[in-house]
Amino acid sequence: xxxWLAAILFTxxxxxxxxTLNAYPGMQAQSKQATQSTLERINILPQPFPxxxxxxxxxxxxxxxxxxxxxxxxxxxxxxTWCPPCVRELPALHRLNQTLNNEQFVLLxxxxxADSNVVNPFLAxxxxxxxxxxxxxxxxxxxxxxxxxxxxxxxxNEQGELVAYVRSYVDWDDENTIDYLxxxxxxxxxxx
Numbered sequence: 001x002x003x004w005l006a007a008i009l010f011t012x013x014x015x016x017x018x019x020t021l022n023a024y025p026g027m028q029a030q031s032k033q034a035t036q037s038t039l040e041r042i043n044i045l046p047q048p049f050p051x052x053x054x055x056x057x058x059x060x061x062x063x064x065x066x067x068x069x070x071x072x073x074x075x076x077x078x079x080x081t082w083c084p085p086c087v088r089e090l091p092a093l094h095r096l097n098q099t100l101n102n103e104q105f106v107l108l109x110x111x112x113x114a115d116s117n118v119v120n121p122f123l124a125x126x127x128x129x130x131x132x133x134x135x136x137x138x139x140x141x142x143x144x145x146x147x148x149x150x151x152x153x154x155x156x157n158e159q160g161e162l163v164a165y166v167r168s169y170v171d172w173d174d175e176n177t178i179d180y181l182x183x184x185x186x187x188x189x190x191x192x
Contacts, residue, residue: 038171039180042153048161051144056110059132066160069106073184074156077109078147079133081122085169086151090123092172094131099178104185110134112147157184 053065066074077093079086090109097107109131111119116135123131139147145154146167155164163184174180 056136096172
């Protein structure tokens, strides 16, 4: 009986003592911090910034520029087949494009691969043959956007002015993405 009582007292004593056994840096229990949304990486400009109209090629080979999409919020994503974070982002961009209201938004993924002929077979290999990319093989868009870091996403307002950007991977599957993008619509379109 005394052994049981001693074991119980020893257990209670160990529980009540601060956990200093084996306590060295890194050994303590780590508190889990709330995961931050990658949408928080997006930088919103204090005021819209006008950009030049530079041509690039649409998915069917026609020359276009951002002026073709005026009246919609334009989400421009610059990417390349040789960029692992870009490739990681593509499936989520494809899903985002399927959920966007195409009367209010347009998603323009633009490949900066030097050989645009590799893009569609690459997308097909990823199971994204329905994902339509635009092309800028001569990287003419460097006249309006820095192309030294990709993936990069630039958000233009309905007047075609730059209002936000991020030069990093973004998880476009975030449940708050549509609400986040809605902030760039004019008030009359938000009510629709």
